Amino acid sequence: MVGDGIQAVVDALATRLGRSVAVDDPAIRLIAASRHFGDEDALRVRSVLDRQIPAELQQQVLASGISDWPGPGILNGDGQYDFAPRLCCPVRCNGILLGFLWLIESVGTIDDVAPGLLALVEEAADSIAVLLYRKMLLHERERSQAESSLRLLLSPDREDRARAVTEIEEDSLLASTAHTAVLVAEIDRNPGEDATVALEAAAEYVERRLTPRSVLGFVRGRRLVLLVSGARPLGDQAARELAAQLRDRFFQLADSARYRCAVGVGGDAQGLEGAADSYRQATTAARAALLLPMFGDVTSWASLGPFALLLRIDLDQLTEDLPFPGVRDLLADPEQQILVSSLEEFLDRAGDVSRTAAALHVHRTTLYHRLKRVEVITGLDLDNGLDRLTLHLALKLSRLSPGRPS
Structure with a gap:
């Protein structure tokens, strides 16, 4: 597996240097970490346990410009987060930033780092970059296939939906399809690149909080569509809480003064065959949330009352x-x-x-x-x-x- 390959490179570098090594993705979420050699600080321990660092520190680290570094450098902690200096080496392949490799350092500048150590770190970063690039390509192919199947599943055409059901079941895109529910997040204007990226990141954020192979989704224009499946109904309250997390994550990443984001929750559907109905309901609920402040930013189909019918009028x-x-x-x-x-x-x-x-x-x-x-x-x-x-x-x-x- 690709993940095992990354872990092997991390462990080999750590053993050779006698120091703990970690690799994060571009959003400073942990991908792999070696065992500790007594050089760890409280922040390293927390990042290994939580698989990520606090959101405020994440913003502070990224604001330091490490994404643009051409090579290894030293990052020093300051302000609220006074952590030990770290050697940070951007991980890139074909010009694409794929993550960061980290070592805790006792020095304060890159000039004090032994050239031999830098060479080993850069060599490891190059090996990890190839593995992450392959993983990215595989993920993109899988995501494209899943998005295509989901669009067909939500189509008004019966034959399209039947073909999608076959694809999803044959490719095992979902672990269980006994119950499905659809969430639709919609922003109130044509999005800039920041809003599109924020919608995609919000979808990923929600997906990570659910069981594996229980979510399919796509972003089209100013709309995000998520299908959540499981052996049991999600339930209106749980779906609304998920929708609120989706909205909140969007506004952590996008300009809340520029956009308004509303999330509609469709009803529970039996199996994949009913997902199109849940999608229609979620779309109507999102429209209600955008048009009618009385409903708030998160609205479920079940709460619309007579507006469930009125919103279908021209x-x-x-x-x-x-x-x-x-x-x-x-x-x-x-x-x-x-x-x-x-x-x-x-x-x-x-x-x-x-x-x-x-x-x-x-x-x-x-x-x-x-x-x-x-x-x-x-x-x-x-x-x-x-x-x-x-x-x-x-x-x-x-x-x-x-x-x-x-």
């Missing part, structure tokens, strides 16, 4: 298709927003005047006056069940129109 025809001109007049007039909000509160509370007045902090007489004004403007009767339904639907549909204040 909004371009919304204004023209409202059945009563008076309803359009009420919703379109900015000066009548107090009437609209009072009406919506009244209808959301099933016509309970006392509870509505208390929620609005107004006297019941004031509420009656507002509701009467609504009837005059719309020509509808709030004592009529069908008229109430018409108004309630019109209000909820209007919330989906981008021009209507929320």
